[in-house]
Amino acid sequence: MVYEDDGIDHRQHVYRLIMAAWGSQAIRALADCSIAEHLKTEALTAQQIAERERVDASMLYRLLRVGVSMGLLNHDTDSGTFLSTAMLQMLHEDAPDSLKHYAKAAIGPAFWLPAVRTPQAIATGRNQAVEALGTSVFDYFGQHPEEARVFTAAMTDLSTPVIREAVSAIDVENASYAIDVGGADGTFVSELLERHPELTGAVLDLPHVIPSVVDNAKRRGISHRMAGIGGDFLESVPSADIYLLKFVLHDWDDRTCITLLGNIRRAMNPSARLFIVEMVHGYDVAALDTALMDMAMLFSNTGKERDVSEFESLLSEAGLCPVTVRPLRGSYHVIEATADQGD
Known part of the structure; x- marks a missing residue:
């Protein structure tokens, strides 16, 4: 069967669907580390959040970087701080339509x-x-x-x-x-x-x-x-x-x-x-x-x-x-x- 060229990179699209499994685990980790709560009112560095959560700062930085790539976070490279987005606030425990616990349970x-x-x-x-x-x-x-x-x-x-x-x-x-x-x-x-x-x-x-x-x-x-x-x-x-x-x-x-x-x-x-x-x-x-x-x-x-x-x-x-x-x-x-x- 011959498929028409529709301008879509199908291999890249399917690859990203496969890798979405790791993305869902990143979201679970963001929820588990209460990133939405930490960034609700202020921008923080990975080190500052790590100290509050008592986790490894270098590992947390890599997680936050994934969050930026997924649109859940913003990163100010000048200050090294991370900022919240409307999407991230869906992982806040007190959000009206919160998905924090669902993120932790559904892929637990x-x-x-x-x-x-x-x-x-x-x-x-x-x-x-x-x-x-x-x-x-x-x-x-x-x-x-x-x-x-x-x-x-x-x-x-x-x-x-x-x-x-x-x-x-x-x-x-x-x-x-x-x-x-x-x-x-x-x-x-x-x-x-x-x-x-x-x-x-x-x-x-x-x-x-x-x-x-x-x-x-x-x-x-x-x-x-x-x-x-x-x-x-x-x-x-x-x-x-x-x-x-x-x-x-x-x-x-x-x-x-x-x-x-x-x-x-x-x-x-x-x-x-x-x-x-x-x-x-x-x-x-x-x-x-x-x-x-x-x-x-x-x-x-x-x-x-x-x-x-x-x-x-x-x-x-x-x-x-x-x-x-x-x-x-x-x-x-x-x-x-x-x-x-x-x-």
């Missing part, structure tokens, strides 16, 4: 090590978490509490803007109690409770996650209205009027999803509703985001990103009926479902 050991085994995942048809980590990703986090804390914070970083859009689309009429199933620190349900003071709610998640739920409720001043429930949603789910499922189904294979959804169906109070927030596969401007997230599921978990028809099939198998599918930012959607009255 729990996902990076299985990712190295992507060819084996393709060859065998199964994720490589056990081969790379010795256990499943979620059990790994149970054994590594600090990484689990960062992962929980990462999910909050990633999902907060999406959650705020989703909450505005949720009708809580006639509801009094909501459960965030697998909700990490409970950002989804806490945003819902803050918008609707008449509601109370809880987060159902693994026991090691519950302390972060308690901390979140205290920080928001809603401890009297929001609780943490340690448990396994694949075994049982408490009764509620509203169920929230955010970034959960994509972690699991179809059969496990049906088990979870079936548990919710059986526990539902009369007129209860389920709200699912997930990426939805399609051919829109965010298709690459969805496809890359699907790769993460491929090598680390048993799940995948799905299209609308696949979500509808899961709901039907579990005795649930989709009511509406509303687009949010990017490829995210909120899917509302109720109990199928005919089952």
Whole structure:
């Protein structure tokens, strides 16, 4: 096959895509060294930052130089100082749309090590978490509490803007109690409770996650209205009027999803509703985001990103009926479902 000359250096383009792996690790290191925080209000040299962080100055200088090449930093060669950019501030812990924890978790050991085994995942048809980590990703986090804390914070970083859009689309009429199933620190349900003071709610998640739920409720001043429930949603789910499922189904294979959804169906109070927030596969401007997230599921978990028809099939198998599918930012959607009255 002969390709037309389109003026693009394809070899250089593919080379940079390959080397992007090292770039992502540089971003992780910038987040880990709190570079955005150090440079928030002043320009500093590598030596000054190294002294504050207690790291090697020469190594840090090389990292900062990569940050400049990637557009995350500016460098004043006359003074030898580094300056922040708007992009770098996305790695600041207090930024409204912060990605600091996500940068540390998404390419940390729990996902990076299985990712190295992507060819084996393709060859065998199964994720490589056990081969790379010795256990499943979620059990790994149970054994590594600090990484689990960062992962929980990462999910909050990633999902907060999406959650705020989703909450505005949720009708809580006639509801009094909501459960965030697998909700990490409970950002989804806490945003819902803050918008609707008449509601109370809880987060159902693994026991090691519950302390972060308690901390979140205290920080928001809603401890009297929001609780943490340690448990396994694949075994049982408490009764509620509203169920929230955010970034959960994509972690699991179809059969496990049906088990979870079936548990919710059986526990539902009369007129209860389920709200699912997930990426939805399609051919829109965010298709690459969805496809890359699907790769993460491929090598680390048993799940995948799905299209609308696949979500509808899961709901039907579990005795649930989709009511509406509303687009949010990017490829995210909120899917509302109720109990199928005919089952």
